[in-house]
Amino acid sequence: MTGELSPIDKAKFVAAKRAAEFVEDGMRVGLGTGSTAAWLVRCLGERVRKEGLRFRGVPTSTRTAQLARELGIEVISLEEAGWLDLTIDGADEIDGELNLIKGGGGALLQEKIVATASDQMVVIADAAKQVETLGAFPLPVEVIAFGQSATQALLEEALVSLDVLGRRTSLRMNGAKPFVTDEGNHILDLHLNRIGNARELALMLNQIPGVVENGLFIDICDRVVIGHGDGRVELRDITGGSGSEERIDLDESDNLFTDL
Template structure:
């Protein structure tokens, strides 16, 4: 690293560094999208370069695919892989049951498809992503562009009957134009404040015409690897019911990380 990392970046780095320990030679690995997942891709690239690790990666976005190829990871499609041994990705929020909100980076559809096509999903996050109840982070909902304003109105009407604090839906923008996903869709960010029943909300929204997918990941994540700014790492396994703690050192000289920033 060319300069001292901030505490939040240190937390992301150590979580990513610990998470790649789950990857074994010959695996087909789903590669997540976002700032924390980018650290993980770089860590995997280091293992490919220095240790001869042989894996095939299925990226969840075009930018992750470009990064993976750039660090020497063999990139294949999900259709080529058919099934994955492991997916490692970040999260915008997670609760005690390891339910997630994802999609802040705009790749929630591919992320959910890849995660559910994996034997195991490992989420990497800094401690600030842990919440008692999901919903403080705006919930992304991917919708088709045709009739998106009607879809938005229907979602806001649906939210009246849901256990949430807020009901505002905002079209995600990219400058003066709507943000467009890799699949050519729009994203509505729902400012809910609190989601009382995430499973009910997820099922109800996905039955609505115009909605492609939502950013609630329910009963998909198996392990969360939490990073702290002082180098501590906590690994929580929901299936085993275990919590493991460790501490990692920072290797400031590793040139794989010289251009990383949020």
């Protein structure tokens, strides 16, 4: 029941529910990874069940693919899709220019590939993800396992000349072992506190040997849907302006919540 959800979960739910309305019959849709994206997949599953919506989803992780299949969504690979009409995903931080930090869930590589292979990327998030300047959330960088410590040292050296407040890096762990991505890589989290020039940093990171991809999504997001715990949603797009605000009714009998 929605009454049992925390304000943060309600905010994620209403953002996901509004964004799910962008999906139309016949579309090829990128499905993101993370807690907010999981709400989206649930909302789309409800549309499949109740409305007969038919679309093909390209998941950005194995766990998203599993959830989508469980909910009756047709899952295909990006190779099968060729190109996508739309990708909907969450974010860890969003600045005023709709630049993002992503990768808290460890799927940034597939997420960036899918997002950039789409006509449009829509980001869904709760209001706490909005920031003036990126960097408070640790920036994930996916690196190959071979030579990971050397890559980390090169990365730390490069950060000295960049406009960031912090320069500590850490290897993401899964218990006693390094976290491993779906592609078999590791993740270094950069604790930068504030990123003065996100575009410059993104370019620098991908020049370091051993770096596969970084979690800065620059000029990729076209629209954001921000949810609030009281049911309000704000819509903003890359053209700027004040955007628009709507209210989403929270259905207490919604089947989305029966297994939570």
